[in-house]
Amino acid sequence: MDFSQLIKGFDVVWQNLDYLAWGNYPDGPISGIALTLLMSLAAIVLATGLGIIAGIGLVVLTSWPRRILVTILAFLQAIPIIMLIFWSYFLVPVLFQIDVPAIFTVIMALALIGAAYIAYAVFAGMIAITDEQWQAAYSLGLKRQQVIVYIILPQAIRMMMPSFINQWISLIKDSSLAYIVGVAEFTFLATQVNNRVIVNPTQIFLFVIAVYFVICWSLNFAASRFIKQYQLS
Known part of the structure; x- marks a missing residue:
């Protein structure tokens, strides 16, 4: 395949771009890139909040x-995300006789495992703060909770x-594992398009790689800019 054929093969991507972006929405549930972004955002927010608390x-x-x-965090760090998604989706309904939505299962699995890693990052940051700062805060009459919330935690997070x-970037990439429970996120729809047209898989999955790269790079760039501004303020 020469370069011109490679470029021409991207026609299949442009022809299915709307479907890859948001699926059949608004005539059906939102899916594709839009669903990947929504699931990733929800998982990031939950993982960060739970991780800070832990x-x-x-x-x-x-x-x-x-x-x-420590045992719970060790378990979450040891188990593969794909297995947590699988067993949560198929085992929880059997044990508790409740229907668990697939998207909710994926978000919670991503959030819990992400929280386990963020927890130890927060822990490392907090114990890195010198004892003198703790003692100085106590000498001002602050309670332990106030010292953590107003003095220690902001420095640790920074x-x-x-x-x-x-x-966060790992959570975005791991959201592609939602396919195991049939969630129609981006890679799931890309596979559907590839199976339907049965041509140009190279172009379809190059497009998938490019989209994930843009999403992850944008997050990294925006967060890095925010950190710089926060440190200068």
Whole structure:
């Protein structure tokens, strides 16, 4: 295949661009790139919130509550995301007799595993703060919760923001695993298009790579700019 044929092969992408972008919306449920972005955003927000809470827990908890938290985080770090999605979707309805939406399953699986990694990033940032800052805050009459929320945690998050960004990007890429429970995200629709036209798979999946690159690069760029402005302010 020469270069001109490669470029011409992208016609199949342009012809199906609307479908790849948002599926059959508004005549059907939103899917494609739009669904990937929505799931990723929801997972990022949940993972960050849960990760910060768990990271604080690693610092303040002691004895058996801390051991339980460490065990849960270790389990989430050890299990592959695809297995957590699979078992959550197929096993939870059997155990609890409830219907679990596939999209919700994917978001929660991504958020829980992302939170486990963010928790240790927050923990590392918090214990890196010198004891003098803790003692100075206590000498001002602040309670432990106030010291953490207003003094220690903001500094820890600032230091660990690059780790946050890396984890957010991983969550975006891992959202493609939603195919295992039939969620019609971007790669799922790209595979559908490829199976339907049975030609030019190279162009279709090059387009998939390009879209994920643009999404992840944009997030990295925006977050990096925000960090620079935040550090200068």
